Amino acid sequence: MMKHELEDQLKAFEKKGIDRRHFFKLMAMAGLLTAASTQKAKAFSSNAKGKIVIIGGGAAGISMAARLKSWLDKPDITLIDPSDRQFYQPGFTLIASGVYQPNDVWKKQEDCMPSDIKWIKDSVTAVDPVWNQVTTQNNGKIAYDFLVLTPGIQTNWEKVEGITHDTLGQGNAYSIYDFEGAQKTWKGLQEFSKTGGRGIFTDTYTKHKCGGAPKKICLLTEHYNRKQGTRDKVDLNYYTASKELYDIPYFTPRLLEIYKERNVPINLNVRVKGVDTSAKQVHFEKIETVGDQKVYTPFVEDYDFLHFTPPMSAPDFVKEAGLGWTEGKLAADGWVMVDKETLVHKTYPNIVSLGDVAGIPTSKTSAAVRKQVPIAAKNLISLMEGKEPVEKYDGYAACPIVTDYGHVLLCEFNYKKEQESSFPFSMMNPSKELWAAWLLKVYFLKPMYFYGMLNGWA
Template sequence: MKDIQITRRRFVQASSAAAALALMGTGGCGMKGSDRAVKIVVVGGGAAGLGMSARLVRLLKNAQITLIDPAERQFYQPGFTLIGSGVYRNPNKVWRRQADCIPEGVKWVKQAVTELDPAKNTVTVAGGAVYPYDFLVLTPGIQCNWEAIEGLSYKTLGEGNVHSIYDFEGAQKTWKAVQAFVEKGGRGVFADTYTKHKCGGAPKKICLLTEHLSRKRGMRDSLKFDFFTASKQLYDVPLFTPRLEQIYKERSVSINTRMRIKGVDTAAKKVHFIRTETIKREVPDPQTLGAVKAVDEVVTTPVVEEYDFLHLAPPQSAPDFVRQAGLGWTEGSLAAEAWVMVDKGTLVHKKFANIVSLGDVAGIPTSKTSAAVRKQIPVAVRNLIALIEGREPEAIYDGYAACPIVTDYGHVLMAEFDYDKKPKISFPLSLLDMSRERRIAWFLKVYVLKPLYFYGMIPGYW
């Protein structure tokens, strides 16, 4: 055991050293800035907004940069899964004071945005103050729509043993409930949601971690685990899907696809789903007399499932002010939740060329993860500077995203991929077969990524 501890310590030290080296020479070094006097408003102070602000303030010598965000605290949200599973026993380790995260030289307006007017180039905040801009960085993140699930609201989260790690307080309640569920036994139902949502792997992670906890505590035989997804398959990245499905099978966790959560009866402990299926149906062909043709027909069936413990992901969308400003997609799969209509390569708005948008709110066909944001930031910075200088944006984001799917207490299936769902494995992990869960990826997830977030990513160095 002592040898293992030494190995762990050396791993963390080596990873930290490698990370420190990676920080050098980044954050705008080698990137040409601009001396033009412009007003830039950054809406949203999460990973994308802070990372953009930090780099821009170093590169734009005469710019006035205003960041608008009402938050008191900056959360490392990937840590919520680790709080909900008991890996992080001190939840206060996943946040910092927002005031300590605002880059020097950036004006912080601690208010919520109430209105965007892209035609007038203005942002209005609660209280009525109006902030004009020459260029807008739109990074407000995601809005969790808890009330879109019948019988549920943010305030009632936890009642009827309904829990979610998509919230700081909710993650803490989840850990308490997970322990009680494992001790008592029963049926655990774990569900994702029908909208695009941040960290699509999170519902899968908490399911597998809870299952593994039951084994560690010798209670597995008294519990049943069922996973419900609104998608047509458990995961959609070919390199990693087979192993993930195999893990679920090995651990006797059922996979139920095309199941969209509709509502919860917390008193009766019943969750209501809508099963969606597409079938072929023959109809008369208007082009040919007496002929028929096959058409797709969507059939929905209500399904009710009983549970003892329920974990769910809330439906998610762009904030209301984004939709109201007409900045979201108006057609296609990204329109319903009003994700911002940007070019998926340049991250520049397709209608308003003085707006760049990135992070969870961006309407692009990739996963909404902090790893994706990290790769989007330098692209958005380069292209914004090009726009300021009157040039065409040329930097291209390839859709890189990463999802560390925690499969048990000690292993992670590190999924890295691009827009085409092709693997984009980072060095030195590329030296290994990453189609399987790895212990080294667990150490990255648990020990390395959080400090890199606070000391590398949001200050604009990584």
């Protein structure tokens, strides 16, 4: 954390009645993880050689570049990404609820790039995994010996009939899965609190970024109205395409209690088919299994405020390259076919993939990426050395579900859907929402992302 940011955090804490001693105690506990990780990172090195191309300059891509640069004696790394800005995307929910300002969540991409790597500011249009080359929009073909596939996720706005990216906010239909969309959501939320009416919040049927985000904005909207004294003016409802509200058994009971306590009904097995923003109506489809058959029942709901989650998938060029799963639940949306433990591609052993695009059975969160990066980097180096990849990822992910302004249900788990606490939260009761987890979410994770994770230190 930069000195001026630390001072800003201290002042913010003091305004809330939190003394500096308590702040530094929490900071020290959180910092132990970063320090330990940094020490381990510096202890590893290799003289392996090979041209590495990284597709994607988000959390996974830049963190991989930083790790590989520090671990290889003579790194040859090219990173391809068209972005001007690096966004701390977990902050979008906090923009949409008025906790963060828009400028709090981004930095110039050039300031986040590791030094001494080649950054090609361009978009990838194709990958040929047989001939080991990447095709870009403006720079032609780029050859590689080893490929790191981290292009992130593709948001398919058009799969919700009546919605496009450009129409976000029209007809009071909002989504926080976009920087501009998050800002529009905050404006809409405030207006909804004044006018009242029916609020609808939806999940989607595909895997998507941060599975907890739709729940967070729903619960924050509810609490915001309570804070404004307007809760009796709004009727809130939550719709999810899943068969349950949350699929991590350790945390589900408390989450269900919270929704019941807040009087927010939960509607399961429901997909959004389209939105009529002029009439302010959501077109749903209820999916039920009767015997061996699925029965689809369409219905329509009126709304005054809508937050929807769009379907998501791997980028088109990933699907077209044949790099996705060919069967199973992860096949339809093109998620990359990697071994869930080593993160090495099952067909092309000179490719590793991690982050949102990886076809692995865990949540797509920055916390998951932070755990994946050192494993993927070490396994890639093993492949470069002609060895078998031996590092294994256990599926750790964390989803800090913000339950109100001041508390977070810190959901940490692995592939087995077992609760897996990180220090210092192993010393608390993680089955309940925690004030300390709110401090972590709002104050610690963003600087850890920009100054720790992207530098390969956390």
